[in-house]
Amino acid sequence: MILKLKQACKTPFMVLGLLSLSLSGCDQQISDGTTWDMSLPWAINLFHTQNALKFSQAISDKTHGTLTIKVHAGATLGLEGPDTLRALKEGIVDIAEAPFFQLVGVEPLLGLESLPFLVNDQEELKLLYDIMRPKIDQLFAKRGLKVVYLVPWPNQNIYLKKRATDLNSIIGTKIRTYDRNTTEMMDTLGLTPLQLASSDVVPALASGMVDAVMTSTSTGRSQKYWEFLSHIHRTNHVWITNVMTVSLKSWQQLPAEQQRILEETAKELEPHFWQVSAADDQKQLAVLEENGIETVIPDDSLMQEMRALARPMWRSFIDRVGPDAKEIIDTFLERTGKQPL
Numbered sequence: 001m002i003l004k005l006k007q008a009c010k011t012p013f014m015v016l017g018l019l020s021l022s023l024s025g026c027d028q029q030i031s032d033g034t035t036w037d038m039s040l041p042w043a044i045n046l047f048h049t050q051n052a053l054k055f056s057q058a059i060s061d062k063t064h065g066t067l068t069i070k071v072h073a074g075a076t077l078g079l080e081g082p083d084t085l086r087a088l089k090e091g092i093v094d095i096a097e098a099p100f101f102q103l104v105g106v107e108p109l110l111g112l113e114s115l116p117f118l119v120n121d122q123e124e125l126k127l128l129y130d131i132m133r134p135k136i137d138q139l140f141a142k143r144g145l146k147v148v149y150l151v152p153w154p155n156q157n158i159y160l161k162k163r164a165t166d167l168n169s170i171i172g173t174k175i176r177t178y179d180r181n182t183t184e185m186m187d188t189l190g191l192t193p194l195q196l197a198s199s200d201v202v203p204a205l206a207s208g209m210v211d212a213v214m215t216s217t218s219t220g221r222s223q224k225y226w227e228f229l230s231h232i233h234r235t236n237h238v239w240i241t242n243v244m245t246v247s248l249k250s251w252q253q254l255p256a257e258q259q260r261i262l263e264e265t266a267k268e269l270e271p272h273f274w275q276v277s278a279a280d281d282q283k284q285l286a287v288l289e290e291n292g293i294e295t296v297i298p299d300d301s302l303m304q305e306m307r308a309l310a311r312p313m314w315r316s317f318i319d320r321v322g323p324d325a326k327e328i329i330d331t332f333l334e335r336t337g338k339q340p341l
Helices: 015-016 027-034 049-062 082-089 110-116 122-142 181-189 198-207 217-222 248-250 256-290 300-310 313-319 323-336
Strands: 034-039 065-073 096-100 143-153 154-161 174-177 192-195 212-216 231-232 241-247 293-297
Touching: 034 256, 049 065, 049 143, 049 241, 049 256, 065 256, 082 096, 082 143, 082 241, 110 122, 110 181, 110 313, 110 323, 122 143, 122 231, 122 256, 122 323, 143 248, 154 217, 174 181, 174 217, 181 192, 181 300, 198 212, 212 217, 217 256, 241 248, 256 293, 293 300, 300 313
Parallel strands: 034 065, 034 096, 174 192, 174 212, 231 293
Antiparallel strands: 096 241, 143 241, 154 212, 154 231
């Protein structure tokens, strides 16, 4: 946890010791504008972090340095998952990024995108968020937050130590999952799920705690899964999206012109960030293959079996989360021409 300079500047000692505090940054904030701290759990070289750096640089350029966003990558501020929302609310950081699946404990509706086989590709995901965005904005505003932009991870895959020919061939396999939906899905398919944070996956593979992983090519490459696993199955069964969000308190303290610049920059860059995600999938898949991972396109029969077993989860999700989930799913299925529930 960090003690922010702008919080320190509010102490009574500021009046008596302003001169002596110049090196700490208080006088810089007064004369040069506003500095925000941004927290990200991702490594500096991961594309989500690179997107954030691009966004930060664009804001600095367009505001002529009067709004600076300092990017803290790799969870160096000690913030991950649900702690992110708390940190924003308490003013520990001004702006931060987290995946929706880590926030479903406080806002269950955010787990909708991880319903298995609901969304087929990135275009459908864009449509889903066109439908969901007003509700997401409302949920975050209720918690004193403002959504800046959304960016998905690449396609999700299942990494195994062998090729899966059918479900019988992988029944009982111990697999890493990351939220309630994916855990329920793997349990329904006959595997043995274990919910783990990304940082715990490699130790779990090394110890034999798990024998399989569900995640993106980006994570598979960064964690060198070729050291433990041999096949990547391109199931594309769920989606994961990250949200960049800012404290409403910090937002409201900005001049109107800086608010406008921030909103317009996010709107301008978000489509580019989605393209970066799609491109990263193919780039990292090539690296996985170069290191010995075999790519498997599952047979139609296997995919149909998985889809049939997983689809009832959509209804149970609606029953658990409520009418907002039903309205969004019904609208999405209608606009994509899919079979209604």
